[in-house]
Structures are given as C-alpha cells and as structure tokens.
Amino acid sequence: MSEAPHGAPIKTPGQLIAAIIASFAIPVVIIILLANYVNESTRTGAGTDSLSEAAVAQRIAPIAQVNLRDANAPHVYKTGEQVYQAVCSACHATGNAGAPKFGNADDWAPRISQGFDTLWHTALTGKNAMPPRGGTSPDDYSDYEIGRAVAYMADHGGAQFADPPAPAASAPAAQGASAAGAASESDAVSAASAQAAAAIAALSSSAPQANAAAGAAPSADAAQAGKALYQAVCQACHAAGVLNAPKFGDKDAWAPRLKDPMDVIYNYALHGKGNMPAKGGSNASDADVKAAVDYMVSAAK
Known part of the structure; x- marks a missing residue:
C-alpha cells in the first residue's frame, strides 16, 4: 500500500513573497483598526475639564448675589401644590419617617379627623420627625402658604378642606373727598x-365720621x-x-x-x-x- 507524496503549499517564489508580506501586513492592519476603535471618542488630559469656560465661571462666581424686587409689587403666594413639591414631598411622597403618604387615604384618615386647624398648627410647630414648617422659615413660605399645602395634601387623602383665608392685600387707607372732612x-x-x-x-x-371735638x-x-x-x-x-x-x-x-x-x-x-x-x-x-x-x-x- 503506497502513500501519496506530500506537497508544500508554497511552490513558487511569488507565493513565498506573498506569504511573507501577508504575515507582516495583516497584524499591522489589525493593530491600526484596534487603535482607531479605542481612540474613537475625544479624550482630554487629566485635569483639563476644570479649565472649561463653565467650570471657570462657576469658580469665580460671587458667593452672594443681589436680587432686586419691586417692594410695591403685589406678593404672589405659592399654591398648595407648589409648596408640597418644593418642601413636603421629600417625606410625604414616600411616607418617610412615619409621614402620612401622599394620596394614601388610610394614612390620612386619623389626621383628617382632627380637623384642618389642628393639622395646620402641627405643620407650623412641628411634630415627631417633622420640623416646624417642614424645615423652612417664615421668609421662605408664609403661614398661609403652609396652610394651603396642608389642605392640598389632606384633600388628596380624602378630605374636603378649603384653603385658609388669604391675607388681605395691602392698600392705602381711604381719604375723605372734602378738605373740611379730612381732619x-x-x-x-x-x-x-x-x-x-x-x-x-x-x-x-x-x-x-366721628367729630374730633366730640371727645366721646x-x-x-x-x-x-x-x-x-x-x-x-x-x-x-x-x-x-x-x-x-x-x-x-x-x-x-x-x-x-x-x-x-x-x-x-x-x-x-x-x-x-x-x-x-x-x-x-x-x-x-x-x-x-x-x-x-x-x-x-x-x-x-
């Protein structure tokens, strides 16, 4: 039984030269493609982000800022929803620290039974884990705005509370029409x-009008x-x-x-x-x- 003679894959000098070139070129091409892939995104040197315009502007911004507001402009009170979103939702949205969860009728039922005035007083003075006024100050939100937030939360828990009476708008005192009655x-x-x-x-x-001379x-x-x-x-x-x-x-x-x-x-x-x-x-x-x-x-x- 005879065996077939084994033949080499490279039989001519041209095939040998091609094989040698391919053995060098293919790895080089693969390395170039990998390098392009890795460096596809723009990269900056370490620490250069702090030199961006936004970062520099933030660092040199003044600590205090002055906001001018017209003292004669009418005060615009926040709605109950706005106060809730800004202050109360931190605890009441999820029921953290024993706070009655927003919209949960079972949580709010025993509170609602106490009446709006009691809930309002509790919100202003604090109770258990809740600080007075939810941790704000009268300069942030007035008693009236806190009361609106209480009514908003309680109403979504099954109550039918109305907002507290709004503070009267400031206005100049009425003056008499005649000079004789002005005094x-x-x-x-x-x-x-x-x-x-x-x-x-x-x-x-x-x-x-009372008579000044009457002295009654x-x-x-x-x-x-x-x-x-x-x-x-x-x-x-x-x-x-x-x-x-x-x-x-x-x-x-x-x-x-x-x-x-x-x-x-x-x-x-x-x-x-x-x-x-x-x-x-x-x-x-x-x-x-x-x-x-x-x-x-x-x-x-």
Missing part, C-alpha cells in the same frame, strides 16, 4: 396695616375697625390657637391673660410677647390694635 376722618380711622388696610378702608369709607367714648366705627383688623391679621394665629396664641372665644385660654389690667394686655399687643410680633406684624395704629384686643377680649368673657 375728622384721620382722627376716626387711622392708617390701616399692610395686611388689614383694604378691609378697614372699606369700613371707614361707609361709616359716619369709643364709637361703633372703632369696634368695626377692631373686628376688621382681627379678621385680616389676628385670626391667622388666634382663630386656631397657632403658636400658643389664646384661641378666639376660648374662655379658658384667655382667663390667665384677663387677670392682668387691660393696659398690660394692650402693651403685649402693641409691643409683642413670646411668638407674637409687635402689632401682630402689621403697621396698624395703636388705636386699631387696642380695638382688635377689645374685640377678642369681649368674645372671651
């Missing part, structure tokens, strides 16, 4: 506060002005007893206050005490503040 009007109706001016101005424009006891106009100031300013805390304010009409809460002479109570209202700022944070006149105190005291007797 008596300024004696009877003082410049209203920034928050209660619109309400007091409306009352003063329709009520009879406090008139019905003063009582109406006190009620109007209470509704526009004082009730933000006294209606629900927020921040330990004696609740309107609550005889037990007012009893220890009424042990002091009225001049002392007036002094507290005019100059502030505890959490209450002077004149409730308004610019009302002393006479109107005293009228508001009389209105609240009369309701607690």
